[in-house]
Amino acid sequence: MAYSKGKSFLDTFGGSYSDICFSVIDILKGDEFEDFGGFYLGSEYAECFLSYFFIKHYDPELSYNKQLFGIWSEVFDWNDNYIFTYEQIRLICDEIKSDLQLLLTDYYNPQLNPVKESFNICSMSSPDDPDYINACNDEAAYKRHLDVVKSFYEGFIDIILRTINDNPSHNLILVSGP
Numbered sequence: 294m295a296y297s298k299g300k301s302f303l304d305t306f307g308g309s310y311s312d313i314c315f316s317v318i319d320i321l322k323g324d325e326f327e328d329f330g331g332f333y334l335g336s337e338y339a340e341c342f343l344s345y346f347f348i349k350h351y352d353p354e355l356s357y358n359k360q361l362f363g364i365w366s367e368v369f370d371w372n373d374n375y376i377f378t379y380e381q382i383r384l385i386c387d388e389i390k391s392d393l394q395l396l397l398t399d400y401y402n403p404q405l406n407p408v409k410e411s412f413n414i415c416s417m418s419s420p421d422d423p424d425y426i427n428a429c430n431d432e433a434a435y436k437r438h439l440d441v442v443k444s445f446y447e448g449f450i451d452i453i454l455r456t457i458n459d460n461p462s463h464n465l466i467l468v469s470g471p
Contacts, residue, residue, distance in 0.1 A: 313339040314469040317460040329460055341416035342445050345408045346385045372470040379457050379464045386450045393446045400436050417441045
């Protein structure tokens with residue numbers, strides 16, 4: 294899975310305080326939880342490619358969010374901590390697959406406008422790419438870099454589903470912002 298101009302999906306992974314962490318957890322009691330590991334993803338990539346899906350599927354009424362974090366935000370934002378069930382994550386992955394297929398076959402379909410709203414050419418191209426240099430944040434530039442979008446979505450789905458499948462006795466993913 295190669296990005297344009299030599300970038301790969303692995304370039305989106307991180308491990309620093311400015312990255313988004315996706316962790317498998319179990320609730321212990323009260324506001325305590327146990328972390329069973331996961332992966333880090335660069336926040337700029339999460340925001341560019343995943344915002345629509347996580348905002349859409351965040352459930353502020355999910356008891357685990359209230360249990361761990363008390364009164365919590367009504368809206369999802371990458372800078373905080375939120376819990377998603379495995380079922381929610383699988384639904385997100387299914388929607389990503391469906392929307393990716395539509396991006397590849399009917400890019401200008403109005404149904405995709407919310408998905409493309411957070412796209413950013415800087416996360417889709419390398420610094421020596423003319424679209425990056427000229428800050429071309431427009432539909433034509435995004436369409437030229439669909440190989441990056443495809444690579445990212447396929448890589449993300451693979452790693453998050455593998456993380457879930459490797460931890461079948463658990464059922465929650467904690468998404469922690471920078």
